[in-house]
Amino acid sequence: MEINKVSKALLARLPRYLEHLKAVPMENGDYISSATVASALGLGHVLVRKDFAKVSDGGHPKTGYLRRELIVDIESFLGYNNTTDAVLVGAGRLGQALLDYPGFEGYGMNVRAGFDVNEYLCHTAEGKPVYPVSELERFCREHGILMGIITVPAEQAQKVCDGMVAAGIKVIWNFASVHLTVPGGIVVQNENLAASLTELRMHLRAQLHEI
C-alpha cells in the first residue's frame, strides 16, 4: 500500500470504480463480482481484481466483494475522508466554476478561498470568498494551506506559481497551459486540456479515415 508504488493508471481507475459501486441499485444485493464491474467499465476482470486487492483486504470466493466495504476501502485509500484545504488564484470564469463546484468536497478537497488581481472580482458575500491576490501569502500561512490551484491566463501563471511557493504551498494544480518551473520538492500537476482535446481529435480523424 506504499503510495509511491501506486500507478497513475490505478489512481485514475479508483474514482471510476467508486462511482460505479455507488451507482449500482440496491436490489442487486450486497455483493458484487469483479466480472460485473469489469464489464460495466470496459476493463479486464483480472485487472479489476488486482486493483481491488491493492486497496482492500479482499473479496469472498463464490460470492464476490461486499459492496459497501469496498466503497469504504477505496474512499479511505484515496483519503476522501480527511479533506485537504486549498486556495485558488484566478477568479475568472474557469476559476469561479471550480470555486463553486460542489463535487470537490466529495473528492476530499476543500477550496477555502479564491484570489484575484482584479479587485472587481473580489467579494465575500455569497459562496466562497475571493480576496485580492496580495493577501494570498498571509492567508495561506494563517490557515496552513498546502495546495494551490492556478486558473489565471498563461502569461501570469509563473508569477502566481512563485507566489504560491513563497506562501508555503507544496502541491499545485495548474490549469494554465504553460510549463511551470518550481523548486525541488514542489509538485505541479498540469491539467492538460490541450492533450486531452488533441487525443479526442485524433480519434475523430482516425474514424473518418476508416470510413
Added chain:
Amino acid sequence: MEINKVSKALLARLPRYLEHLKAVPMENGDYISSATVASALGLGHVLVRKDFAKVSDGGHPKTGYLRRELIVDIESFLGYNNTTDAVLVGAGRLGQALLDYPGFEGYGMNVRAGFDVNEYLCHTAEGKPVYPVSELERFCREHGILMGIITVPAEQAQKVCDGMVAAGIKVIWNFASVHLTVPGGIVVQNENLAASLTELRMHLRAQLHEI
C-alpha cells in the same frame, strides 16, 4: 505515422514540446538539440529524439533540429492547421468558461455554439451564441458537427450524451464525472478531474509522510 499506433503518452507530450519550442528565445539560434528540450521538460533525451522522429523527418547530426520546421511538423501531425467544429451543451460556469476560452482555436477546435435547457442562459448577442438544447440536433445536422462537449451536471449527462449521438456526433468530451454509455463507434473522452485531483492529493500525502 499511423494514428492508431500513437500512444496516449506521446500525444500528451507533443503539445508540451510545441509550447516549449515556441517559447525558446530567438537569440538561441535556429537549431535546438534533443538534449536541450529533454532537460527543459524533464524527459530523457532518447525519448525526445524518438518522439521527434515519429512526427518529423528528422534533425541534423551535430546541429540538432531546425526549430521552426519542428514546430510546423508537430502542428501538422496534431492537425492544428485544420480545425474541428464542435458544440457544447451546458452553459453554466464551466461551460461558459470553455465557450469563451480563446486558446482552443490554437489547438484546432472551434466551438461553434453552446446549448442549454435553461432558456435564461440562452443568448446570441456577444461572444459564442447559446441556444436552447432543443435546437441541438438541427444545428449539428446543418453544420455537420461531429464533436460535442458535455458540461452539464452528472445527472443530466447521459441524456445529453444520447442527444448528441442522435444528432450525429462521433466524439464526446465529457466533463461530467459519470461514466457514459454509448453505442459502438462513438468515442467518449472523460476529463477526469477527480483522478487528477486525487493524484495530486496522494503526492501531498506522500510528501507529508516523508517529513
Added chain:
DNA sequence: TAGATTGTTAATCGATTAACAATC
C-alpha cells in the same frame, strides 16, 4: 461435489531507457 468466484504465478505487450553506430 460442482460451480462460481477470488487470488496468484507466468506470459505478453508496450513504452522507456541504455548502449552503440552513423553522420556531418
Added chain:
DNA sequence: TAGATTGTTAATCGATTAACAATC
C-alpha cells in the same frame, strides 16, 4: 580528424492479460 549530435538496436521495466490454483 575530433566532437557533437542524431538515429537505431537491444535491454529493462512496468502494466496488463492469460492460465491456472485456491476457496467457499
